[in-house]
Amino acid sequence: MFPRFFARRAMGAVVTLCGVTLVGCSSDAPIEDVTWQITNIYQQGYPSDVPDDVAVAPRIIFGYTSVVGDTGCAPFHAHIEYTTDDGTKVEPLSATKARFSDVRVDDVRQGCIGREAFVHDSLVSLLPHEFSIDRQPGKLLLTQTGPVVDAPALLLISEQS
Template identity: 30%
Template sequence: MKRVAVIAGALLLSACSPAPADGERPVEGTTWSATDIYLSPDAPSALPASSAGAVTLVIGRASATGNTGCAPLQAKVELTGERLVFDEVHYGEASPTCPELSRGVHDTVTGLIHDAAAFSVDRRGPSEIVLTAETEAVDRPSIRFLGL
């Protein structure tokens, strides 16, 4: 009976995050570097070229760590299939030497990733994901990441 319970539990856990296809970076455990932040369809990326690579995110089984380009972040997360939910998001103090453009990116990231923020996870290639905010808005903000 114990063996059945252990196997059932393992199957449930393995269903939480789909296994990556051959050559794909797994969502969990990969360092993801933001290449674009889209806030509206009529505007280009809100991530200046000078800030590319500064925003990072590493998603674990139950937590995430990263950086806004100005401050570290830590959060609890739940990754279920193609849905990622953040909780207990904590940002470190932003560096006083953070350049103005980077500070704008920091403010954008902290506005998107907060307690109860939910995102759909869309794989666009073997080393690329897009997190799209689950909001009521017609044009939902998104962050494009490349796996390092």
């Protein structure tokens, strides 16, 4: 009885350790069903940091066909399509690009002014586009695709890492 008990516990520890390594360190970690905080919005000529003192931090949660989130001033949801560089539709883990469409933003909360309003407006205008996906441990960099030299981008940090 004791050897089996310890073997199960050891196996559970290895599985747990591997799970943490895969999710926390791998660039192949899933992006879906994870809450991502939007920490930077890169746009030419504007500061990139999302202020730390916002009442609601901008967030996004990716699903297989939709996303939900908050701009910091209003909840939003949209459709999303994951593809490879050649346009083949794939699951989120295999995607190198993501296209947001049918972005719907709820009413802006009262008191959304200043930098919070700027972040909100920036996200609302940036989201309905196609982005390349650059995965880093605990981070995603979404850069708008197209012929723009300094393309707008969003830096997201996993809240689970």
